[in-house]
Amino acid sequence: MKFTARTWKVGDNINTDLILPNRAFYLTPEEQVSYVFSANRPGWAEQVQKGHILIGGKNFGMGSSRPAARSLKNLGLACLVAPYINGLFFRNAVNFAFPVVECPGVDEAFDEGDIAEVDVIEACVRNLTKGTELRAKVLPAPLLAIINAGGIYPLLEKEGSIAPRLAAGR
Amino acid sequence: MGMTIAEKILAAKSGRVSVVPGDVVTVQLDTIILFDNNFVPSNWRDIQRVCDPERIVVVFDHRVPAPNQIAAGAHRTGREFVKRFGIKRLHDVGREQGISHQLVADYGYAVPGTTLVCSDSHTCSGGVFNCLARGVGGPDIIYAAVKGETWFRCGETTRYELEGKLPKAVTAKDAFLQIAGVHGDHATQNVEFGGSGVAGLSINARKTITTMSAELSAEFATFECDDVLTQWLQARTQRPFEAVKPDADAKYKAVRKVNLSTLEPLVALPDSVVNNSQPVGALKGTRIDQAYIGSCANGTQDDLELAAAVVRGKRVAPGVRLIVVPASQTVYRDALKSGAIATLVDAGATIAPPTCGACGGGHMGVLATEETCITSSTRNFKGRMGEPSSRVFMASPATVAASAIAGTISDPREFLN
Numbered sequence: 001m002k003f004t005a006r007t008w009k010v011g012d013n014i015n016t017d018l019i020l021p022n023r024a025f026y027l028t029p030e031e032q033v034s035y036v037f038s039a040n041r042p043g044w045a046e047q048v049q050k051g052h053i054l055i056g057g058k059n060f061g062m063g064s065s066r067p068a069a070r071s072l073k074n075l076g077l078a079c080l081v082a083p084y085i086n087g088l089f090f091r092n093a094v095n096f097a098f099p100v101v102e103c104p105g106v107d108e109a110f111d112e113g114d115i116a117e118v119d120v121i122e123a124c125v126r127n128l129t130k131g132t133e134l135r136a137k138v139l140p141a142p143l144l145a146i147i148n149a150g151g152i153y154p155l156l157e158k159e160g161s162i163a164p165r166l167a168a169g170r
Numbered sequence: 171m172g173m174t175i176a177e178k179i180l181a182a183k184s185g186r187v188s189v190v191p192g193d194v195v196t197v198q199l200d201t202i203i204l205f206d207n208n209f210v211p212s213n214w215r216d217i218q219r220v221c222d223p224e225r226i227v228v229v230f231d232h233r234v235p236a237p238n239q240i241a242a243g244a245h246r247t248g249r250e251f252v253k254r255f256g257i258k259r260l261h262d263v264g265r266e267q268g269i270s271h272q273l274v275a276d277y278g279y280a281v282p283g284t285t286l287v288c289s290d291s292h293t294c295s296g297g298v299f300n301c302l303a304r305g306v307g308g309p310d311i312i313y314a315a316v317k318g319e320t321w322f323r324c325g326e327t328t329r330y331e332l333e334g335k336l337p338k339a340v341t342a343k344d345a346f347l348q349i350a351g352v353h354g355d356h357a358t359q360n361v362e363f364g365g366s367g368v369a370g371l372s373i374n375a376r377k378t379i380t381t382m383s384a385e386l387s388a389e390f391a392t393f394e395c396d397d398v399l400t401q402w403l404q405a406r407t408q409r410p411f412e413a414v415k416p417d418a419d420a421k422y423k424a425v426r427k428v429n430l431s432t433l434e435p436l437v438a439l440p441d442s443v444v445n446n447s448q449p450v451g452a453l454k455g456t457r458i459d460q461a462y463i464g465s466c467a468n469g470t471q472d473d474l475e476l477a478a479a480v481v482r483g484k485r486v487a488p489g490v491r492l493i494v495v496p497a498s499q500t501v502y503r504d505a506l507k508s509g510a511i512a513t514l515v516d517a518g519a520t521i522a523p524p525t526c527g528a529c530g531g532g533h534m535g536v537l538a539t540e541e542t543c544i545t546s547s548t549r550n551f552k553g554r555m556g557e558p559s560s561r562v563f564m565a566s567p568a569t570v571a572a573s574a575i576a577g578t579i580s581d582p583r584e585f586l587n
């Protein structure tokens with residue numbers, strides 16, 4: 001699990017209400033995507049391209065249990081790297097199969113637009129633009145397994161515990 | 171090596187002798203709570219089997235009674251789920267209605283040494299009962315309902331020793347705002363509360379602190395068990411339980427003292443409650459459009475009584491809306507009996523039915539462009555209670571009530587003498 005792409009940067013304490021605001025609550029997961037950061041960075045969601053990498057600040061994803069991680073995944077982002085991540089957001093990311101990497105110092109090591117190489121399994125983050133390298137926290141094996149399986153829902157679907165969902169954007 | 175309360179329960183429920191920070195463990199769940207948002211079409215996945223209907227509780231709280239067809243449909247899906255699997259504990263609109271975390275308190279759903287999950291971030295509220303409770307995600311809760319277990323990552327624990335006694339008109343909310351203001355977030359950590367000052371705090375007051383710990387980004391927030399707690403639980407549930415004490419040699423990331431006696435009313439400024447608290451005096455005179463008393467953190471009997479004491483014989487300022495939301499029907503009934511509701515209504519408050527309401531920006535008091543609100547609820551993120559340009563200050567129910575009367579942010583100590 002290795003990604004190389006352009007980065008976008010956001011500041012500290014990005015909360016779930018900024019990622020998935022209440023105004024989008026009743027919409028479909030596909031429609032919710034265009035509301036990501038609409039309050040703090042209007043128009044950003046349209047600029048993101050498939051495979052881009054998000055560099056977050058400290059305590060990324062603070063706030064509610066809403067499926068904010070799903071919106072980042074559906075937006076096409078390859079992964080999130082942040083110094084440390086709110087525990088509930090982290091759970092949602094793993095369970096929706098959106099790779100997340102906790103990497104102290106990453107917020108200072110990148111300027112927006114730098115090219116990153118993120119090796120999730122080796123727990124290594126490189127700034128290819130600046131030629132620097134950071135150690136990240138290892139993602140525990142059971143959690144990596146959930147991400148590799150495509151998240152919790154495919155696991156439960158496969159064993160018949162939940163009905164399959166035909167629409168995209170799980 | 172000694173363990174903290176959270177570590178002890180994590181170990182016991184994962185069948186291990188011990189756990190240490192960094193461990194990822196699979197834990198047996200005693201109580202699994204689903205709520206109305208889980209049943210909204212974009213979130214719901216049709217469950218084909220459940221682990222054990224006796225361990226499941228279903229609550230409609232975020233949007234009750236249904237404000238629109240989608241919410242109504244979610245409630246309907248929830249009722250069908252309950253019926254299909256023979257789940258006995260359904261808190262529908264009506265006699266047993268309430269916000270899930272308040273119902274946990276009202277009905278004794280969390281007892282010492284047990285585990286509880288709900289896919290609402292303030293589920294850490296249940297830690298007041300010496301229980302390992304936390305908010306999980308939507309997929310987690312469906313997995314939990316099916317399997318009866320989930321994974322937890324064990325973090326380090328920071329312990330707070332509460333000492334002394336709160337002065338008049340200063341509340342547990344202020345104690346929390348002090349901790350959040352000074353120490354900021356506790357992401358990836360547990361918080362544990364103890365100390366000689368705990369005995370003087372009601373369960374409702376302690377619950378404000380565990381509930382608000384979600385704003386610290388804490389994993390688990392736990393209190394020790396004492397006689398006050400034991401009596402509370404024995405009055406509400408037959409379930410047997412055993413208190414979980416931290417080991418004398420438990421290892422903490424930090425141990426910090428909080429002297430309750432020296433606290434004053436605090437207000438969190440808009441957009442965040444961490445590193446954002448100010449003494450109420452610093453904001454004196456700030457005009458408000460709305461004052462909100464409610465939520466899983468501060469919609470208890472204590473909170474309504476305190477607000478009633480502040481507004482008794484006075485009138486809400488012209489142009490200000492005071493919205494009061496009892497956190498459950500139990501609270502509502504008690505506050506009707508005590509006369510608190512009559513006092514609040516006489517002063518000009520609007521009483522909403524038990525619901526999350528405007529706390530989550532769902533309904534019952536949503537804010538318009540550039541409006542200012544002071545709230546006793548849990549969260550004041552940008553746009554949380556309505557339009558992104560609205561401003562939400564956070565304070566205790568006493569401060570909110572005082573501000574409603576004055577029309578500007580005001581010190582409750584001037585109203586309670």
Ligand code: SF4
Nearest residue numbers: 465466526529530548
């Ligand atoms: S009252 Fe507010 S914080 Fe509590 S569960 Fe409801 S929306 Fe969440």
